[in-house]
Amino acid sequence: MTRQLPLALTLRHEPHLEDFVVGRNEAVIDALHRALDGSGERIVFLTGPSDSGRSHLLMGQCSAAQARGLQSAYVPLAQHRDLAPAMLDGLEGLDLIAIDDVQCAAANLPWEQALFALFNRCLDRETRLLFSGDRGPAALPLCLPDLRSRLASGLTLALKPLDDRGRLALLQSVAARHALALPDEVARYVLTRSSRDPGDLIDIVQRLDRASLAEQRRLTIPFVRDLLHQG
Amino acid sequence: MAPNAFVLDWVKKHYLEQMRGYVIDLGQDGALKISLEIGSAPRSAAAAASASPAPGSTLDAEKRAGRLPSLATKPTTNPDFTFGSFVEGKSNQLARAASMQIGDNPGRVYNPLFIYGGVGLGKTHLMHAVGNRILRSNPSAQVLYMHSEGFVAEMVKALQHGTIDNFKRKMRSVNALLIDDVQFFAGKERSQEEFFHTFNALFESQQQIILTSDRFPKEVDGLEDRLKSRFGWGLTVAVEPPDLETRVAILNSKAQQLFDLELPNEVAFFIGKRVRSNVRELEGALRRIVANAHFTGRPITIEFAKEALRDMIAAQDKLVTIDNIQRTVAEYYKIRTSDLLSARRSRTIARPRQVAMTLAKELTNHSLPEIGEAFGGRDHTTVLYATRKIAELRDSDHRVKEDYNNLLRTLSN
Numbered sequence: 001m002t003r004q005l006p007l008a009l010t011l012r013h014e015p016h017l018e019d020f021v022v023g024r025n026e027a028v029i030d031a032l033h034r035a036l037d038g039s040g041e042r043i044v045f046l047t048g049p050s051d052s053g054r055s056h057l058l059m060g061q062c063s064a065a066q067a068r069g070l071q072s073a074y075v076p077l078a079q080h081r082d083l084a085p086a087m088l089d090g091l092e093g094l095d096l097i098a099i100d101d102v103q104c105a106a107a108n109l110p111w112e113q114a115l116f117a118l119f120n121r122c123l124d125r126e127t128r129l130l131f132s133g134d135r136g137p138a139a140l141p142l143c144l145p146d147l148r149s150r151l152a153s154g155l156t157l158a159l160k161p162l163d164d165r166g167r168l169a170l171l172q173s174v175a176a177r178h179a180l181a182l183p184d185e186v187a188r189y190v191l192t193r194s195s196r197d198p199g200d201l202i203d204i205v206q207r208l209d210r211a212s213l214a215e216q217r218r219l220t221i222p223f224v225r226d227l228l229h230q231g
Numbered sequence: 232m233a234p235n236a237f238v239l240d241w242v243k244k245h246y247l248e249q250m251r252g253y254v255i256d257l258g259q260d261g262a263l264k265i266s267l268e269i270g271s272a273p274r275s276a277a278a279a280a281s282a283s284p285a286p287g288s289t290l291d292a293e294k295r296a297g298r299l300p301s302l303a304t305k306p307t308t309n310p311d312f313t314f315g316s317f318v319e320g321k322s323n324q325l326a327r328a329a330s331m332q333i334g335d336n337p338g339r340v341y342n343p344l345f346i347y348g349g350v351g352l353g354k355t356h357l358m359h360a361v362g363n364r365i366l367r368s369n370p371s372a373q374v375l376y377m378h379s380e381g382f383v384a385e386m387v388k389a390l391q392h393g394t395i396d397n398f399k400r401k402m403r404s405v406n407a408l409l410i411d412d413v414q415f416f417a418g419k420e421r422s423q424e425e426f427f428h429t430f431n432a433l434f435e436s437q438q439q440i441i442l443t444s445d446r447f448p449k450e451v452d453g454l455e456d457r458l459k460s461r462f463g464w465g466l467t468v469a470v471e472p473p474d475l476e477t478r479v480a481i482l483n484s485k486a487q488q489l490f491d492l493e494l495p496n497e498v499a500f501f502i503g504k505r506v507r508s509n510v511r512e513l514e515g516a517l518r519r520i521v522a523n524a525h526f527t528g529r530p531i532t533i534e535f536a537k538e539a540l541r542d543m544i545a546a547q548d549k550l551v552t553i554d555n556i557q558r559t560v561a562e563y564y565k566i567r568t569s570d571l572l573s574a575r576r577s578r579t580i581a582r583p584r585q586v587a588m589t590l591a592k593e594l595t596n597h598s599l600p601e602i603g604e605a606f607g608g609r610d611h612t613t614v615l616y617a618t619r620k621i622a623e624l625r626d627s628d629h630r631v632k633e634d635y636n637n638l639l640r641t642l643s644n
Contacts, residue, residue: 027526041518047542073234087241090234113415117380124309138512139546146412146445149351153511155518158542 017060020053021173023166028157032061035128036068036096043154045102045131051199052159054132058098061130070095077104077111085114092121095128102133102151106141116147129154162198167191170198174205180212186219193228204228233269243267307376308366308409311488312359318484320477323353326468330357333439334364337372337407341466343430343440347447348470349640351509354443357470358409361441365407375402376409383415383422390421399425403432407439413462414444417453430461440465472636478503478513485514490521494531501533505544507594508643516540551594551642553605560587563638572607585617586635592618594642 022029034040046054058074065072071094075087078101091097097118105111122129133140136158137151162170168187175182182205194204211227212219233239247265254263314334319327326348332340344361346354362374377385382402389398402408408429416423433440444451447469448462473481479499486494498520506516523539524531537544561568564583571584584606591602592614599611606614624631 027523030526031522041522083241084237086235087237088235089237093234113380117378117384120378120380124307136543136546137515138508138543145350149509149511152515153351154515155522156515156543157519157522 014063015056015059016063017057019173019177020056020060021162021166021170023162023169024160025053028057028159031155031157032057032064032130035130036061036064036070041155042126043129043131045133045137045151045154045156046159047133047136047156048159049134049161051197052161053198054159055100057159058100058130058132062096062098065096065128072096072098074098075100077101080104080108080111085110088114088118091118092125092127095126096130097122097127098130098132100132102131103135103140107143109143112142112144112147116144116150119147119150164191164196167196167198167201171201171205174202175209178205178209180205180209180219182208182219186221186224189221189224190228193225233267236269239267239269308359308362308374309376310363312356313363314360316484316488317353317356317360318473318477318481320473320480322471322473322477323357326354326357326470329466329468330361330441331364333441334361335368337361337365337439338437342434342437343442343462343465345448345462345465345467346441346443346470347445347467349445349472349509349636351511352470352472353510354470355411358411358441358443361439362407362409365439369406372407373405374407374409375405376411378411379413379415379422382410382426383419386422386425399429402429405433405438407441408433409441411443412445413442413454414446414451416458417451420455423455423458427455427458427461430458434461434464471632472507472509472639475500475503478507481510482513482517485517486521489514489517492521492531497533498531498536501536502540505540505547508640516543519543547643553591553595553597553602556587556590556594556642557605559642560590560638563634563641574607582631585621586631586638588614588617589621589635590638590642593639 017029017032020029028046031040031044035042035044046057048054055076062072062074073091073094073096075083075091075098077083077099099115102115105115119129131151131154136156137148140148140151142148168184168191171187171190172182175187190201190204190208194200208219208224208227211217212223215223217223233242247267250265254265257263314327314331317323317327326346329341329344330346333344346357348354359376362376365372365374386395386398389395402425410426416426430440442462444462448454448459448467451459479496482499482502483494486492486499494517502513502516502520506513520531520536520539523529524535529535557568557571560583561571564579566580566583570580571587573580575581588602588606591597591605592599595602597605599614603609603611603614621631621635625635626632
C-alpha cells in the first residue's frame, strides 16, 4: 500500500468543560458551574501539576461564560514575557477573568503588583476570578504577602490526577475528537506500555492519528506496537 | 473594542494584517472597514459576537473607565464590612475601639487614624466599618475609600487627561478619606507629593483621614519623612494576628454570614488550630470545607475537615518542623542554630531560645519532652518555663511581641 502524506494540519481544539475528562474532579467541575451561575464561589484557585488540565478548565470556563452571554478574558501568564502587566488594566469590567499559571508571575514584582491591583479593583464588583497555579497560594514564592493572602481567601481546589480509568477515558476522548476509532483493548495496550502522563497520552493519540492516516490503517495492537517501538 | 491600550496594541501587532486579509477575501470593495479602539461593545451584542478567550475582551461601557463612581450617588465603602460583622478579640480590640469612636465623631478625636498590621487581619474591614458608621449617622457625608494603588492610578489618569484639578478637588472635598495599604505609595514621588497636599487640606479642615499599612508609619520604606511624621500625628494602632479563641469566633461568624451555617465547635477549633496566619486564609479554608460538603452532601465533621484540607495541612506540616523553627529563629536574631542548642544562658541566646521553644509548642504537635530534647536535651519543665515567660513578655514588652508575631507569620506562611 502506498503511504499517504498527511497534511501538516493539526486539529485546533477549543477546550470546553464538557470534554474535560473529569476523573475524581467532580467537585472542581461543580465549583466552576456554580461560579458561573452565581450560586457558588466567585474566587476560585485551581492547583495541580502541569498536564493536570488546569489550562483546559480555565479556557473551558471562558467558553462556558461566553455561551451564557458573559464577557471573559483568559490570561496565560506562562507567556508573560510576551505580555505586559498593563494588559490587566480595565479587565475588572468583565464577568470572568481566568488567570492561568500564576506561578509564572511569582517573584516578578510588576506582575504581582498588577495582579494585586486587579484583585482589589474586582473586590466590590461581581467579577468572577479563576486562577490556576502549580501549587496553592500559600506555597507560591510571591513577593507580596498581600497578594498571597488575597489569593488564599477564595476557594482553593486541588486537581486530583487521573487514575487508570480516567486515563483510558482521556485516550478515548482525544481519539474521538480526532474521529479516530480507538478500541478498548488498544487503549489499554497503550496505557500499559507508554508514559502515563496525560500530556504524553495526548501526544501519543496525535501520533497514532497521523500514522493511521498516513498508513491508511485502523488502530490495531500490532500496528500500535510497531509505532510505539519506533519511539 | 479592546479593554486597554496594551490589548489594542497586541491585537494590532498580531492580528491586524490577518484581519485585513479576511476583509479583502470578503471582497466588499471597501464597504467593510476595520476599526480598533479602546472601549466596549454593548452587552447584548457582545453575547452574540464575543471574542474567543484571548488576552482581553470587551468591556461594559459603564465600567471601562475604571474611575470611581460619583461620590454623591454611590458609596465607596463595602456595606458588608461593619462593626457588627467584625469579630473582636484581644488582638484587635484597641483598633476596633478607636475606629468606633471615630465613626461616631469623625475629624474630632483621632486624626489621622493609622491602623497597621500583617495581611488579612481586618484592617480594611475596620476602615470600611468606620466609613459605614459615618454614613449611617450622616447619609450625606462624603466618604471616599480607595486603595493606594487606586489613588495612584486615578492620579496618573487625571494627569494624562489634563483633569488633575478635578482630581485634587475631589480628593480635598471629602469628609472622610480612607486610604488602604499606604506602603504601596513607596517610591511613587509624584503620588506622595499629591497625597501630602491632600492630607494637609483635609487635616486643616478637620476632615477625617484613616490610613492602613502593613507596618508602623516610621518603618514604611520609600515614603517621604514628612508623610511618615504626619501619619503619626493622630493615633497609631496595631492589629495583631488573632489568638485561637478569636480565630474560632471568626470562623463561626464567617460560617454564619457567608453560608448561613452553624459550624460544629470542634471543627472550628480544628481549623483554627491548623490555620494560624491570617483571617483570609481562615476564610479560604472554610470555603473549601463548605464547598466539599455541599458537593458530597456529607456532614461537616473533624474527619471531613481533615480530608478537605489535607494538602493544605500537609504543606504546613512539611514547613513547620522544629528544625525549621530553629533555623528561622536563629536567622531572625542573627545567631547560630547551634547557639540555640548550646548550654549558653546569656540573654542574647536565651531569649531567642525561649521564643523558638514557644513557637515549637504553638506550631507543631510535638510533646514538651520532645521539644526539650530537640533543644540540646533540655527538660520539659524548661520548655514550660519558656512558654510562660514568652507569654508574659508578649504582654509587657513591645519588642518581644513584635518579634514573636513576625516569626509566627513567617512560619505560618
